[in-house]
Amino acid sequence: MVENDEFDLQDFLPYLLNQAAEESSLAFQKIYKDRYGMLRTDWRVLFHLGIYGEMTAKEIGLRASIHKTKISRSVQRLAEKRFLQRTRDAADRRSEKLVLTAAGEAAYRDLRSVAQEYDAQLLASFSEEDAVALRRMLRRLAKRA
Amino acid sequence: MVENDEFDLQDFLPYLLNQAAEESSLAFQKIYKDRYGMLRTDWRVLFHLGIYGEMTAKEIGLRASIHKTKISRSVQRLAEKRFLQRTRDAADRRSEKLVLTAAGEAAYRDLRSVAQEYDAQLLASFSEEDAVALRRMLRRLAKRA
């Protein structure tokens, strides 16, 4: 019995968002993976440090809604690759200040320019109003409850 | 040196899409996980069979862009839970026809109604035009190249 239900999976927003997110991440993923052997969390951590400068793991986690174990492992990987420098905070010795090294900065700037081009390309077929509206709505949906 | 770059992570579409996708999937995930012990791929497979009726693993994978190993393991889990029935295709004995059992149908209908409510709730704060535009743009982004 092949009945075509009234429900369309393509209209279910979480599904649609995931498909769009996955598809739109593919080409960028290939680049940070091939070029620097990074994972998704790695480039996010890298970008946070590149954009905001010195931060602690905790702060990155709060800003990006990434779980602390993911951050912890990502920081380890990035430190092994000499992309960041860890320094224990003298004021609170539980936490560490994280800063990009020169190599980390270089990787960040490289990937940032890739991201900018890629973003423009993704939005190229939309009008300016559409692009603005899309970002606005996505930001609303992304807001942590 | 905490310099605020010209680059805003929140404007990078793949990042924004991922954040929105993750956030908007959370509550739904909790339900299919708590109620049926399912994973993301599991409910997707279930929905495909619920909506389109009998399909092969291959067909589901094509439609949903899910890798065949994920499907294979998901089908195993769903079969163990007696949510679907596997039958070797007589015409091509490499592939199997997959059909939901009564229990599978029930789970599908239950989750479908949850999904419908949830979707309406997610879009409640958007105007009708915005909702339409959002879906249109997401579908465009989700199109496999």
Add this chain to the structure above:
DNA sequence: CGTTGTTAGTTACAGAATCAACTACTACCT
């Protein structure tokens, strides 16, 4: 100070994703 509670970050273990190799079968070509 000392006990109790909390926080930053790490680690252990189990479950899940990934990629490549594999089995079983079909299709084509001669």
Add this chain to the structure above:
DNA sequence: AGGTAGTAGTTGATTCTGTAACTAACAACG
């Protein structure tokens, strides 16, 4: 028919993720 190539689906090795338990450090209250 026989050989080669291709396809549907599974399995295994490795890596990644998620949860919970852990360590080390701070805070607050007596």
